[in-house]
Amino acid sequence: KNYDPSKFYRPSTSVDTVIFTVFDLALQVLLVKRGEYPFKNQWTLVGGFIDLENDQTLEDTAKRKLEEKTGVKTPYLEQCFTIGNKIRDPRGWSVTTVYFALLPSENIQLKTNSDDITSSSVSAVKWSPIKNNKIKESLAFDHNYILEKAIERLRNKVLYTSLPAYLMPEKFTLRDLQTVYEIILDRTLESKSFRRRIERANILEPTGETRQDVKRPAQLYRLKENIDTYFFLRNIEGAT
């Protein structure tokens, strides 16, 4: 019994990326409008099939699709989970590996063009604001479920890491960073203990410049060169 895997009908295998940024005081997710069936003209997350010639790894697929739609080359990218079953795609058994990406909102150029033959054409691209862990659009496939899981993962990780730093522009004040934490956690934080926490993480360096803030000029910081994500021993205060 010589077993040859290709003899067996294989599930389709894709990568879907939940692309987050922050602007207008809200966490935003990038959506694309499908140009083909199934779910023609319906919004979905950014994703596509694996290009077996050019993609060396699953991460390559995620990065390629993300760069194609946003022009961004090296976002923060993390694998979230994989979902595979008989019913999520009307075309048959399908497996998708989900990533989430964090992008500073300042250097993104949205594009719909896609010379990527492995994924269906896209007729529009837009950001959608997240309110109470949800967006208003009803997405194709199981993408609303996927989005909710990714938001849950992000919010959980923000409790004990420096992840929001990847959403910041090149220069920012501690107040700006605290605001992004508060947007993601959906509640206000006590400023003094927030500052102590960030200082202890030792991931920022002053730029020497300041910006006029509400009360007085505020120091502008930047993320230190190729710094890794910082893991705090304890969740941020006030977290249940």
Added chain:
Amino acid sequence: KNYDPSKFYRPSTSVDTVIFTVFDLALQVLLVKRGEYPFKNQWTLVGGFIDLENDQTLEDTAKRKLEEKTGVKTPYLEQCFTIGNKIRDPRGWSVTTVYFALLPSENIQLKTNSDDITSSSVSAVKWSPIKNNKIKESLAFDHNYILEKAIERLRNKVLYTSLPAYLMPEKFTLRDLQTVYEIILDRTLESKSFRRRIERANILEPTGETRQDVKRPAQLYRLKENIDTYFFLRNIEGAT
């Protein structure tokens, strides 16, 4: 341009499960010996391709393979990560979703027979003890790497959850449970604070029976009926 995914050569998609148990004072992982090329006669983790007719989800594939080899129906099963690339399988681009499972060692009947046409034949099955996060066998494919990642995930999660409870026999003493924690964390724990921590989790109930222990009869406990994994707010003491 009507895009039909099946026109594209698809990667092979499999599920691999790192099956853990504890006996002889060591964490053990289940290995099977491949009966076919590639890697004929080499040990691997338990895994196989998705049976598109009978498996409804990826979890079904993992459970089917695990039951086939151990006779165990409902182990603790958790998705760990997915790895996909061009080089991990000599037959071509391949994606595998990795699970880890926790089994009490008392009710396992190892079997090699496999009427599962979707995976290659297996000539032997055995447990291998884990020492310093490694086993002595050099496994097929990237399975040593996968095993190390799964051990890392398990050890990390044991710091803040009640996961070891799923490795216990039906009745056990608090001393037995502490020993399993110590085996996985590879260090001794302070008994009094361990007992306080487990009592606070409120996941055990006394069976009313005792067992003669070193000093005096020790109370035998069991896991409460369909109790969920308990998440502690703080890592176990002494953990860096």
